[in-house]
Amino acid sequence: MTDSTNDSTPALPAVDAAALDAATRRFLDAARPDVAYAVLDSPVGELVAAVTPTGLVRLAYEDFHGGVDPILEDLSRRLSPRVLEDPRRLDAVRRELDEYFNNTRTDFDLPIDWSLYSDFGRRVLQATAAIPFGHTASYGDVAARAGNPKASRAAGRALGANAIPIVVPCHRVIGTSGKLTGYTGGMHRKEALLRLEGIAF
Structure with a gap:
């Protein structure tokens, strides 16, 4: 029978939550997908926006293409199977589109990925x-x-x-x-x- 009062198992060190969060962020950044996407609301309907590390690569009218899945399948086939929803990476796209539709932006400053074209x-x-x-x-x-x-x-x-x-x-x-x-x-x-x-x- 083991005497629990004399348990010699060393105590685990305390976890630094801030350091863990920073490590998690570094891991997620390193493991980013090749294509990140989000569905954005707009006055002309829902838009499927996608970016690569190079820039904006897709902005599609969701209903015109029969839903989100066909758009993602096309991106997977033409660019990379590593496609993941990540709205945070589309923040700049969302902001500039909102400004355009609110008549406060006349030029887009977004980097563009032209890899889909001849x-x-x-x-x-x-x-x-x-x-x-x-x-x-x-x-x-x-x-x-x-x-x-x-x-x-x-x-x-x-x-x-x-x-x-x-x-x-x-x-x-x-x-x-x-x-x-x-x-x-x-x-x-x-x-x-x-x-x-x-x-x-």
């Missing part, structure tokens, strides 16, 4: 990102700014594949005739974004 597609979208708030440009204009003025159709395809609408403002690109053309997410959203910027059609 060289020409990236140049088209970078040219689109340079269209000022409250202004529009034609597909031909964008193609010319991307280095190939005769490639307006290719520019249209690149814009149709824009994975970061609003931030890369493909809603500001219109037909050569001045009329509105198609938009990923629906024409009602394109019109709403242009109205927000003071452009009426």
Whole structure:
């Protein structure tokens, strides 16, 4: 029979909660997924935003794509299977979008991850990102700014594949005739974004 009063088992050292929290944070930072995402509310519907260590890589209209899962599956297939919901890493995206929709921001300062695009597609979208708030440009204009003025159709395809609408403002690109053309997410959203910027059609 063991005498519990003479238990020689050494006592465990006291745990420093602050040090543990710091260690946990370091572990979580080191174990970050390749792609972090969050679902954000907006006046034009719920948005699925995703970032990589490089920057914003996806901003999708949740309902247009049939829910969150198809968007995440596409990211997993095209970028990395390490995709995890982490709203904290999307704080800057959420803040800048809120400011845009509240008419207190006209330019986005978010870093962008362009890895989903071909060289020409990236140049088209970078040219689109340079269209000022409250202004529009034609597909031909964008193609010319991307280095190939005769490639307006290719520019249209690149814009149709824009994975970061609003931030890369493909809603500001219109037909050569001045009329509105198609938009990923629906024409009602394109019109709403242009109205927000003071452009009426």
